[in-house]
Structure formats: structure tokens, C-alpha cells
Amino acid sequence: MLGESQIFSKRSQKYVSMLPEDKQEFATQLRRRQLQRQLPLHDLDPRFCNSLTDKELPKYEKFAEKRRKKAAGIGNIGEVDSSCGCVKCHSCKGVMENRCVAVFAGRMVGSCWHPGCFTCKSCKELLVDNIYFYKGAEIYCGRHYADLLYPRCFACDEIIFAREYTQAENRAWHVQHFCCWYCDAPLAGQRYIAKNNNPYCIVCFDRLFSKICSTCQRPITADSPGMTHGDLHWHACPHCFSCHVCGTSLINNHFLLREGNLYCSVDCRQRTLNVHQASLARNYAT
Ligand SMILES: [Zn+2]
Ligand SMILES: [Zn+2]
Ligand SMILES: [Zn+2]
Ligand SMILES: [Zn+2]
Ligand SMILES: [Zn+2]
Ligand SMILES: [Zn+2]
Structure with missing residues (x-):
């Protein structure tokens, strides 16, 4: 993945340098934000994980290797050649005119996308630098590809490789991260009350929300x-x-x-x- 990421950054540097100067800072920040959402650093490199134990590291590495070998790719910009038949966008199913610009993905030979349709199947966001991850005949951003395979902790945002984790309020949490939203007291095995989808210990709930x-x-x-x-x-x-x-x-x-x-x-x-x-x-x- 490291070799690839160098290519991405060179290309996006070139892109940014072509923007008017007053827009460059904004574009750089926007890209950084999107990158952090779609490809969080802690998904790419275990050194940025705070919750990963030594025991879980091999699982992480196996996941990363599978992702690199079986899923990761960069969409290429090209031209549609529909001289031998009608070509449709994989996402919107709209007809692609002959010679129009489209994105092609090496892991999905025979498919192509309108540039605006080359998006993550889950979050529908445009893929930063056209970095995609392939699974089940669809493309995803890095975050949502990982989310198909493992739960993600709602508190620390890291992928959960631990066998045991807490599932509550339609979310997953490291056992040690399922804590009161207000005072951080651990809630595993404790009574708690959810308010706006966030868990509170009984003491904080009473203090913050009880009616008179x-x-x-x-x-x-x-x-x-x-x-x-x-x-x-x-x-x-x-x-x-x-x-x-x-x-x-x-x-x-x-x-x-x-x-x-x-x-x-x-x-x-x-x-x-x-x-x-x-x-x-x-x-x-x-
Ligand atoms: Zn389309
Ligand atoms: Zn996504
Ligand atoms: Zn966590
Ligand atoms: Zn509390
Ligand atoms: Zn009373
Ligand atoms: Zn009465």
C-alpha cells in the first residue's frame, strides 16, 4: 500500500497545484478530511492504533494483506469504446456515449463509471484519488470496505479485531470503550441508559436528564x-x-x-x- 500511496500523493499534489492559489489551501484541507474519513490512518498502519493488542496484530496484518491483494485498486481515467455495443455505467446504469470520459477499475474488467458515479457503495462519496476497494462486484471506500468485514468501535473509530466486543445502541464498541458519554465510566456489565443513541451511567443520566x-x-x-x-x-x-x-x-x-x-x-x-x-x-x- 505504501508504494501506491506515494503515487496518489504525487498526483494529487499536481492537481492541487493547478488550482488558483487562494483555493489550494482549502482543497488540501478538504482532501485531508476526506482521506481521514475514507482511509483512516489507523486502518492503514497498526502503529497508529491505540486499541490493537499484540495478540490481535496478526489478524490486522492478515486483513491488510487480503485488502492489498484482493481488493485495493485505483480507478483509471479513460475513454469509452462502445463501437462494438452499448456500454452502461456500473452505478447509474445510464448509457455511456462512445468516446466519453469514464473511470475504469482493474478489478472489475468490463465495467466503467461516469466520473461522478465512481463512488463508495455505502457512503456514496466520491473516492479520494479514485482509490477503491472491491468486494462482491461493488466498490467501496477503505472505511466501508473494512466495515463489511469487521465491526468498528464507535468511540475510537478503530477496527475491532478483539473476539469480544460490546454491541449496544446499534453500534459496536471495544469492551473497554463502552463508557458513559459524560463521565467516561466503563459501562460493560453495568446498567446504563441511552439518550440520543449515546450511553450514560445512571448517575450522570439522573444528573443531566432527570425531570422534576x-x-x-x-x-x-x-x-x-x-x-x-x-x-x-x-x-x-x-x-x-x-x-x-x-x-x-x-x-x-x-x-x-x-x-x-x-x-x-x-x-x-x-x-x-x-x-x-x-x-x-x-x-x-x-
Ligand atoms: Zn453513472
Ligand atoms: Zn464509503
Ligand atoms: Zn475503541
Ligand atoms: Zn457517567
Ligand atoms: Zn414526587
Ligand atoms: Zn380528589
């Missing part, structure tokens, strides 16, 4: 069941979720909600109104 009970004004922690109505929250206990007037528990009962207060019946609601009226009368009696 409208009745007792204390937080509704992850361990205590709660009731919610619109913007209002209560502990789901007979004390907190109860009639404002007579104290009857409203759990599994009909209730009225008026001005943020719970009532068991129209009668109890009416009693507050009466009390209110009476105190008004007392205070403003002439």
Missing part, C-alpha cells in the same frame, strides 16, 4: 417510574400522582389536569375553585 416532579419538586431518577403529561412530570407513586385536593391516588385512574394540578373529579376541582373564591371574598370584602 410537579408535586414533590424532587428529581425523578432513572430508578423511579414517572408519569408525564405534556411538559409536566410526576413520580408514579400514590403520593405524588394524586388528587390535589383529597389526595386520592390517580395511578390507573381517570384524572383532570387544570393549571398544572391533578384532580380526581370535577367535585374536587370545584372545591379548589370555591376555596379560591372564598379567600378572594375574605381578602377583598368591603
